[in-house]
Amino acid sequence: MENLKYSEILQQNKILKEKIKGEPFKVSILSNITVNSFKEIAEYSLRLNGINPVVGIGNFDNIVQDSANCRDAKMVIIFYDTLNVVDSIAVFFDEMDDAAIQQVEQKIYTEIDMIFQNLAGIQTVIFNKFSSLLFPSRFVQSTKLDQFVGNLNAYLEKKAPRNVSLGDINKVIARLGARQSFDGRFYNSSKAPYTLSFFKEYISVIEPVIFRITGKLKKAIIFDCDNTLWKGIIGEDGMTKIDMSPASAHGKAFFEVQRIAKYLSKKGVIIGICSKNNPDDVEEVIVNHPDMLLKNEDIVIKKINWTDKITNLRDIARELNIGIDSLIFIDDSSFEINLIKEQLPEIVTLQVPTATYEYPAAVQNYIYKYLDLNSSEEDKKRTAAYKQEFQRQDESAKFQTLDAYLASLEIQLDIIKDDESQIPRISQLTQKTNQFNLTTIRYTESEVEKFMKGNNSYVFSATVRDKFGDSGLTVVCIVTENEPSSATIDTLLMSCRVIGRNIEIFFVNHIINFLKEKGYDTVYSKYIPTAKNPQVESFYEKMGFRVNKTENGIKYYSLETEDYQEQKIDYIKGVAVQYN
């Protein structure tokens, strides 16, 4: 963005406008100065992030009035600029007497109150704080204007409601320098004080706010290993030569980045590894290197192999059950970074700077931009779910047998039949679940609905809870009737989040018992192999089904309900079964 010329932005914008569709994201900009060149820059930046923007600029110097007329905006940005405030009241601010200044302050306070009130229904408002940075100043003593600005900002801080974020415009000016931010020519001719550089910087600092309300925040950071988590190459340099020591000039940056990553993992950000290496080499570093801060308990997912990183990153997203656009990928190799930029442009990438001392700050900037560590309720819940997963793993160390561990989790299943409120989730699971999925048949919502409403078919689903939290609806089974005495299990799947707890056995027990009570003597089922589901290729055998034939790799089974031997899973407790 910073590297694009304005004319290029205008051109790119035209092209992107045709590509980026979807729900319009309406932004209203209210100001007492001219900010028209911001419109194209803001629209361009939003489109780059896959958001379809409608940016409207209010009438010049009409903030209060306009604030009453932008109810349908998702976001409102307010440039109530000190330059024009001062312009309208004084040539030389120090000339003004205190009483006059106070009067102006009171007037602005009233306006601020009205603006906040008018914008109460807007989801997100960014109100730029007042600034005296573009005015002549003294070094050792504040000016009257500094005090005036200080008072206005104190009022903003005091009164800003929850939906209003105060933007610190001084930080934007500090990054660019006043000379690059302000253009006196256009201020005098058109009341347009800010340069294109200023607006490019400005949009980049408010992007995190936009990402938050549009759900574009990232959830996971995936690191390469060599020259990314440590200095050096483990496969060549070996344990003693790689460096991530806080005491060494080259290692320090890597130590700091690991420290940050460790903190993020505690805050619920998913930390992962995607590296071309021998898994044993990396494992050796993680477990035994004295300077290695990131340990296995901090790392949620690892892809250490010689497969290309596109495949690995796709797998990571799928296995974590998050969008590919929720990933940040960090690697030192320009080859890998460019490959991902080209093939998976949805992934935000960071190449480790060649000047490694810049590396920790670069990571921090990404954190501020793409993550929200003070997350919303929804996010907190999700973070909690991942944390629970950690706790479950921790707990597993305490118990000698898996059964004892599973019993300690106090797992509870709520099985429901034909729950129409869950149609979207069930359809989604049929489409996304790959590993524990016996037939991998994908169903649309209307198809699921048909199964539910049909007299001769049943859709069972289960939500899973344990003492650490709620995993939600994660198990699905669809059964269809063949003739009054027999039925077929069309679909049986379970989200990878709840694999490994014998929930499937418990679930199938219930279904077979249900079918038996309904008078079905025979239950048919099948296993259709895919690249992802070998772990369930013998599932029905384990459940006591008989293989009748195998054709093209597909196994066809049957079970006489009369003969069904239920495997008791005692540690799954307090099941509440609701059949609508």
Next chain:
Amino acid sequence: MESVQPKIYQLMSTVFEIPVEEISEESSLDSIESWDSIRHLNLILAIEEEFGITIPDEEVGNLINYKLIELIINEQLGKH
């Protein structure tokens, strides 16, 4: 010196949102309908960025046709 004309045509076309074929040496504030004060400002900014020059304050308001724009750009480029 390389002619600045193609670049200026391109910029005018982008800023005023008209096909580049419609721009000529005779183009001016009067012949291009979309040439309003906001776009004028955008044009100046785009020109400055494109050529790496700063157009003096007193000239900003004067650049109301193609020939004047070309003149001032060459004048500023010549200073370097």
